Amino acid sequence: MHEPQSALDFARQHRGAALEDLKEFLRIPSISTLPEHKPDLVRASNWVADQLRQLGLEPVEVLPTAGHPVVYGEWLKSGDSAPTVLVYGHYDVQPVDPLKLWESPPFEPAIRGEDIFARGASDMKGQIVAQLKAAEALVRTSGLPVNLKFMIEGEEEIGSPNLGAFIEQQRTKLACDFCLNLDAGVLGPDVPSLTLALRGLAYFEVRIQGPAGDLHSGTFGGAVENPANVLARLIAGMHDAAGRVALPGFYDHVRPMTERDRADLAQLPQAEAWWMEQSATKALGGEAGFTATERATSRPTLDVNGMLSGFTGAGSKTVLPAKAMAKISTRLVPDQRPEQVHKSLIEYMRRSAPPTVDWEVEILAGAIPGIIDRDAPEVQTAAKALEGAWGKPAVYKREGGTVPVVGMIQELLGVNSLLLGFGLPDDNLHAPNEKFHLPNFYRGIETLIRFLAALPA
């Protein structure tokens, strides 16, 4: 394999400029779930489009959807014999609450030690800028030997509700050999790794209504069933004593792990102590009979993401709340599908909710799980690129998180997604003090240069 030395040299000489561009991107508070940030989503999409234009892509378009726009750009100068890679990313970020737990403002990037702190640093503006800089290094030196198409969306953090329709409409434009999805990570600063599988997602809001309005808990407590107590009972019943999800039929479509799957996961440097340290938890928990790595990456789960009822301010208010709400999400593994889990949840509520309350279940997001063959050529090329940048062999892992577009691309474009990203497990994704490890940012650029330079035709 030829070393793309001139491109690697270029990238090393321009690290300062790469970092400045990353900071600029991070300053845009592109929180997709909050309507008041809509103008920031537009700014972020234009920022990405400008970068692609500066790289020489043609055309570059900011295409509208029913929600936030998708940035599309293409570089097809390498001809029909070269592979065509569809680069996927998202320019939107998670909300920042609780804001008071941030050590520096989430949209004012701050470098402490070897990390850059900002919302979106790891998930995933840092990964997008790494890819832009890798392409730039090749374009400015030895040349880009592959065709690239960029599809950078603005709704990943809300479950990509409009991306499916977009891909369907743009099927011809998006045709490619495979998708390079940068929304992924490695196991540690010194553990180059490739992701073979992702979990899917089915996210719901469950709402319980008892009396028409809030009541005095002294006057009515005891006579009227309390919706918050009912909700707690319903949530408690969603797991059995062994930590298994107790929704009817929940496991019906779960592909059992093979002995080889379990052996692979056992080889990763992710013992129980690693999970405790990464999560800053004093003791792990979950489904009986599986290791923490298995539970977090290869077994389906059910988690409360939010819960609200009654009076939650300082002090005491003796209210019997009229209603209670929980955001509840499940992570799915092959071959579960979100719509099947929705049916399971509805069936559970029908069986378990008492006649003293009304209830409703709203679907907030859904995505099928993703999986890729480790023997595919793009997987092997990526493994060698990681080894080149890190100086040690890559390991194969699975991720517990969800990238909805992986399933969509599988279903709509008929191609696999290669998950190649540089985030770390302790990057505080979706939490206060999100960070990106700068050595990973620079090694990520080098990995992507090596990968793009070496892809077989």
Add this chain to the structure above:
Amino acid sequence: MHEPQSALDFARQHRGAALEDLKEFLRIPSISTLPEHKPDLVRASNWVADQLRQLGLEPVEVLPTAGHPVVYGEWLKSGDSAPTVLVYGHYDVQPVDPLKLWESPPFEPAIRGEDIFARGASDMKGQIVAQLKAAEALVRTSGLPVNLKFMIEGEEEIGSPNLGAFIEQQRTKLACDFCLNLDAGVLGPDVPSLTLALRGLAYFEVRIQGPAGDLHSGTFGGAVENPANVLARLIAGMHDAAGRVALPGFYDHVRPMTERDRADLAQLPQAEAWWMEQSATKALGGEAGFTATERATSRPTLDVNGMLSGFTGAGSKTVLPAKAMAKISTRLVPDQRPEQVHKSLIEYMRRSAPPTVDWEVEILAGAIPGIIDRDAPEVQTAAKALEGAWGKPAVYKREGGTVPVVGMIQELLGVNSLLLGFGLPDDNLHAPNEKFHLPNFYRGIETLIRFLAALPA
């Protein structure tokens, strides 16, 4: 019994002025639990003190406590042979959230039909103004034949945390034959009634902490136990399948209801349909083996008053929350005590909380239950006064709510509290659109005139 006709006539002629004074009092947003309303508590206490001065009480003092001040005033001109009545009330009110459910602003009193709508109208500014106007009518006509002491506090809605210390310090000043406590109600506009018992209160905040910070539910879901799920399980376990409170030892000190107690309650016009209508609930719930009236007034209960964890805004956020909180209160009956319930809750948490989380329980409020002998002379005088004002005999009831001062006065001053108030069960206490029924306001004034005029020496 001599009819205090001149005082009754005076009161009828001055209803307009009484209503204007009530409106003025209701415009002061004296929410005791919110620190930003501290100046309004001062305004409300001064408003009460001014009213007492205008009545001719001497001295009238606004006495500081560690929290909001207590208004004290005395009229001892009837001499040692006349009974001395300590009038208790509170000038503070509950918070108003959710504000958007109010049909008119909570601190701009609005009359619709025969009701006046405002926070505090029924609980209990309306009752205080009724007593002021009853005393005024006697003072301005036939004379006040009893000695009166007023003790109007500003912290009832937060559990009267400083009133116990106040009463201990002012024991001599507060000496009396009994306490007239106006913080009560009647069963319906046409059902004059007297309250023989109140439930006590033990109010807690339970906090669960799992990981040090919020985590990504995809990355860590399954490996790390979810504090919100744990809290739901703990709350669910606080009741058994029969709706009984499952905290260890919770019922140890509960005085069983007698057959006569149950027969008395069965005679009240409070069938299941009444409870459903009053609470605007489609079906009642609670402890098996008891009627709704028994459950709401004479059996102890446990209710979630508030619950909060994770992301509760619009849309979805895939967070595994670091912590979860519930405000949980129990209503107590004789001879339960808040400190015993606290021990039960701590013991329950010790037995039931998993080792994967840390937990703490904070005591937010506590009050012993209250009970009075129906054959006491003040009870019988009040029953006759109600009959005089309503033209029909009064019934005896129990209330599910808590008036902490009743227990304090029993313990610290050694006297009973007579609960004589004019609120209605559907007055929306502690909820949006609190109201007071104006016919009850006027009949309340007349009842209190008759009561004060007829008290035996």
